[in-house]
Amino acid sequence: MHLALKALLTMIRKIHSLIVLLFWAVAVSTASAQSPLQPESPIRPDSPIRPGDRIAIVGNTFADQLRIHGYLETMLLQRWPDNPVSIRNLGWGGDMLNARDRPTNFPAEEETLSAHRTDVIIACFGMGESFAGEEGVQSFQAAVDAWIKSLEGKTYNGKSQVRLVLVSPIANEPLGKLTPRHEQRDREISAYSQAMSEVAIAAQVPFVDLYQTSRYLMDEPIGPNFTTNGIHLNSYGYWAMSHYLFRDLVRDDPAAVQPPWQILIDAADLTTQARGVDISDAARTEAGIKFRATELIAPTLPPPTSDDLPPQLHHLRDSMTITNLPPGIYELTVDDVSVATASHDDWARGVTIDASPAHQEAEAFRRAVNDKNLQFTYSWKALNQVHIVGERKKSPSGRALPAEVIEFNQLAQKRDAKLRDGIERQTRNWRVTRIH
Template structure:
């Protein structure tokens, strides 16, 4: 059975084989390192979802090492210890993941210190980069987001946002000097406007921390900043020339529908057929056939999308399951008894923690399988001249 080739496409982003900054390859292990913005992403999985949909043919894994309230000195990771313990915890976590690509996001907390703390921030970030660069040179530095102005009784964030801009420029300078990429969503964040009554007025719940909708909204912008070739176009596919019996069209998965919103029943798909005539597309299951001329398919035709969106949600749920398993591996709830000052009581149980590894890897395999495009049957009907 010959298979039609799907290229450069998935809903809202583009997609395909083009390079993403930091050059993600088969077998890559991506570590997400940072504070609250990074840690909370694992609860929703939208950035990882968007990244996987952008690269359906690339088999990589993602591990979230975020720690709420953290700084470039890793101070939040001290637990019951000191600064040295905090730094050691971060380096051991990096060793656990053994990353080949690192996305690192700091500056949110440090920006509260304004100009007074800027030079110290840059020095500490340089030290962190020295540590990260021992593992990989493929590093993307994420700039901090500004605060939303939610109005009284919350304070006006204007002064803080000026500091965020200052720290963001410092991050850009560090990245440039050391040959790394940057990711910034400030413009997209600031330009957000609800597109309808069913969309929330804000992207955060307190001015600083993103809601689930906020992560959903920003995830494609984050991927677009890594992959400038992406675009908000219909699904696209390229057909074999000429069509043969039993051929199929591989239709990529669309990005998830907004949280709490029903997924669209159809989505536009553009296919370049090389023969003049009419082609009929039939999706899996009991989805109705869609017939259109070669010219119409080239412009884009609505196809049934219920099954596509359902598979996208399956993929996101697999990502969330993997994230939970890795969190339990990376930060077990009873680590005081397993590793710290009460390990003399139950430290023997620490041997069970690595048993999470095969369960996590199983989810990695499931994620790769689920993100593959769906195969649609196609038949060609030659029309009279």
């Protein structure tokens, strides 16, 4: 009886997860049907994230580590280049709603939220609290409810009440000996995610369910691990989860869920179709074809792994398909930069494109996002607290620290302003040449 019930619950969980991912697929299809050249649809007033929002991220290790990977922030910045968001990450490893200890004389969170003129807070909690077991769920629900109520009437931007978004913890990834209590821990995390969802629904606060999404992806045997120890995402995990978190944050704006680049070319008659780029001047060459591609949207950031991805994530990558090429091996170059090499059969099936000059510029932009976050961290969470409140407070370096903190904050603001320029979209020369 126990095994039958367990099998039924597992089936229900997978069906729910599939429904969640199908919703995203429908959203992508809806966005695909809209030409990037058409005006964007109006932003619904209840959209979790809106153009120009000043965002603060608070929470546990998941929140804290978002700042050093930069995928989510890069996607949000690229989404509205004419009115970009601005983000400050206040995450702190190990934070829980009722346990957020800070060093002596550390600035109050409200001060930082006000200084940033925060419009919306993205809160990531539940993982640390889940270690209290299922008997701690009710206390956690009460803490989430109390936290939401504590922010009622707060106007950090000086004009409107701060908006909230709640983000669940991820599932517990089964990693053999690294996760000896996997099933129990996963049940506990699931219970805390569900508890957060119930409070969010009651309070009419947007809720992002990363538990169900990550559980579904972790059950797929193909692809690298998402975490280092079952609960802390690695760089690949942050790449994948950031895509789904982004899509939930802009879910009420169908035009915001822009699908990756997709280029389709028939080498026989040079007919073309494209999404994300505009193709022109297609022509044959002695050993292949050439054309010009004008970038309409920013390229998709490549995953930080060379391993095969699970099928559920293939739709997150830019690709090009060329049919009717004569047999042979063909190299793609973009502005004379080698991007991909594949056989005519592989090109006919579709080849991932994520090493073009535009992709390299997108990666450089992500590194700039990470650098901005580093400067802010130095200004907000100075690494050597002994110089602030400890025995070296009156030393030359201790006396110099306040001025240095101010300078780091100014550096963060300058880098933030530079990020508003976004990634320049260009027209580039693409060439596919037979090399064997």
